[in-house]
Amino acid sequence: MNLKDRFSPSDWENWKWQIQSRIRNAKELQDCISLTPSELETFQNTNRFFEFGTTLYYLSLINPDDPNCPIRKQIIPSPEELEKRPYETIDPLGEEAHMPVRGVTHRYPDRALWYLSHMCAVFCRFCTRKRKVGKSGSTPGSEDWEEAIHYFRTHPEIKEVILSGGDPLSLSDGKIEYLLGALRSISSINHIRIHSRYPVTLPYRITEDLGDVLGKFSPIYFVTHFNHPMELTQVAKERLNLLRERGKVILLNQSVLLKGINDSPEVLSELNYALTSSGVKPYYLHQCDEVFGSSGFRVPIQKGIEIMKSLRGYMSGITVPSYVIDLNGGGGKIPLPTDYLEKTDAEHYYFQNYQGRSFSVPKE
């Protein structure tokens, strides 16, 4: 029997019920899918570093006949998570070192990231913030919020605030409305961005009420996090539509390049066409951050560059994200090169096009 069919539609489609019914341990998980002996053994050990958690909705997307199912790989702990490479750290982006106020990372000149909740519908095994995600003590309280708002107000160089976490949509609609209202009251803030994986892992969170809240503060740039075409279900597409129509948001997507999940031109091409047809602009393809225990997910940069070369030019520019790396230690995000410029001389630039053919462009 399909997992979904075990429950009533009114429960299944109720995001609060889905959160309350999240699967949190191996025993509960085995009631839903079978685990391999190696997965079972890994479970207890990995849980000490980073908890396990998934919604029934996201779990229902797993193909039980495929041991390499891309949904399964994103949420079920693997033995490689326990392998810590010398270059991996708990805070690869140096976020804690650039935190003037609890929860606020101010690393770039004109923008700041605001960590608002330790909660996510699903705990992704490759998460960059596994040091704090899932740990209730990491969530800023209301006094921290006021301090953060004061910081934004007194730092007019901040033009963009990014609501993040964990997942900011784990907060209630009322709290989200309060935070957006506070940010909108600061005239130096040019625009607001929300990063959320709920459209992927629990699209029922995108309710009409939430759409109405977001719609009051339009325009909001809303960045989703789809990694694989299997995640773009019918209900996900419907709720993206709701976000766009009722929430009046501008939809973008960031993916992480993940070994064995989406590291092929075919998968990324299908994903990015599907996103674009759902009204979502593919924005970033991230090189997987060097967070501890992530080596099993990381794709060599050279392979990532080759994948990008097989997309760019063959697909409409609207469907192609920028391939970027966030430099270890807080160096910031940079685009990864695709080497179209072959050489220069006194008079010309020499380029290769997407098919490998050479062209020159005069310098003057």
Ligand code: SF4
């Ligand atoms: S939704 Fe984002 S913050 Fe939450 S576990 Fe996944 S990657 Fe980490």
